[in-house]
Amino acid sequence: MPTRARDEVAAVRRRFVVLCTTLRGFANCAESYQRLHHYLPAPGSVAAREIEAGGSLATDTLSSAAMVLGGAHDHVIGLENLLAAQSSVYAPHTVARALLEGAARAWWLLDPALDGRERACRGLTERLESLHEAAKIERVTMGGTGRATTARIHHVADLARRHGLQVLNDERGRPVAVGARRLSATVLVARLLGGRDGDRVFGEVAFRAWSGATHGMLWSLTASLDPQPDPTGQHELIAHRRMTLDAVEQLTAIAAMAFGEAFNREVEVYGWDRREWEAYARQALVDLRSSAPPP
Numbered sequence: 001m002p003t004r005a006r007d008e009v010a011a012v013r014r015r016f017v018v019l020c021t022t023l024r025g026f027a028n029c030a031e032s033y034q035r036l037h038h039y040l041p042a043p044g045s046v047a048a049r050e051i052e053a054g055g056s057l058a059t060d061t062l063s064s065a066a067m068v069l070g071g072a073h074d075h076v077i078g079l080e081n082l083l084a085a086q087s088s089v090y091a092p093h094t095v096a097r098a099l100l101e102g103a104a105r106a107w108w109l110l111d112p113a114l115d116g117r118e119r120a121c122r123g124l125t126e127r128l129e130s131l132h133e134a135a136k137i138e139r140v141t142m143g144g145t146g147r148a149t150t151a152r153i154h155h156v157a158d159l160a161r162r163h164g165l166q167v168l169n170d171e172r173g174r175p176v177a178v179g180a181r182r183l184s185a186t187v188l189v190a191r192l193l194g195g196r197d198g199d200r201v202f203g204e205v206a207f208r209a210w211s212g213a214t215h216g217m218l219w220s221l222t223a224s225l226d227p228q229p230d231p232t233g234q235h236e237l238i239a240h241r242r243m244t245l246d247a248v249e250q251l252t253a254i255a256a257m258a259f260g261e262a263f264n265r266e267v268e269v270y271g272w273d274r275r276e277w278e279a280y281a282r283q284a285l286v287d288l289r290s291s292a293p294p295p
Helices: 003-037 046-054 056-085 091-109 116-142 147-162 185-194 201-214 218-222 245-270 275-291
Strands: 167-169 175-178 225-229 237-241
Touching: 003 056, 003 245, 003 275, 046 056, 046 116, 046 245, 056 091, 056 116, 056 245, 091 116, 091 185, 091 201, 091 245, 116 147, 116 175, 147 167, 147 175, 185 201, 185 245, 201 218, 245 275
Parallel strands: none
Antiparallel strands: 167 175, 225 237
16 A cells, blocks of 8 residues: 555544544543532532422422433443544434434423423423323233323322412323423424524434434435445446445534533533533544644
8 A cells, every 4th residue: 555545544543533533522520520529519500500490390300310320421421432443334314313313402401491380391391291101112012001101190280289380281182292292303303403593403404314314214224325346347437335434524523513402401400610622622622633634
């Protein structure tokens, strides 16, 4: 291999390592914060005020948000593992899609601009959605919704009413949301990745593209194929699955951005010292820029 070609290959490999390391670094930094603070809110923080005013309802809501963000955190690690192994093409898109959905849902629950009542509404809506999804499994396996699940659904609805929160029913009279209808994952991802300029096209395109791979859509699967001449001569071309550096760049950037935005809200709501988190984010950006191949 010519020297120039070897140098180019080495540069790509270095870039690949930086991308994977940066992605894992976001997850590690978040985990270190959570272990350091044990999910205890700083005095005077949004979380502390809500817990003081709302008691167990506020605690349960914040716990739900932490659980959802924890799922996104696990998917960040899974995505980094898949990318580092360099053995899968479609699986990273599937994991990245799940990461986006979890990060966007946590970001929505942890909006620091909410008051305690509106956050509680969102948390209760998530609990109802979860119970209705569980009920679908019971209807398949048992021929109907179990009494325990039905009781839990009504318990959540009654809890909301006791706190003066509006319960919304579906067309069959079942309680399905509190305060407002639940937003779809597509809408939330678009908002999450829209940033301050409000451009929501970017987020929706990424989510739909990765959803295509998740659901086996041909248009999405063929996007990762690299047609090459058939060396046997039996066919004109043979398509090989290939993960390009551009695709890894996109996966890493969007995943880090989504998880980072969600975790940033957790830090803000709990009032944790954000200096270490912001320092890591700045350094990660420097590393990404310095290792980028020349245009």
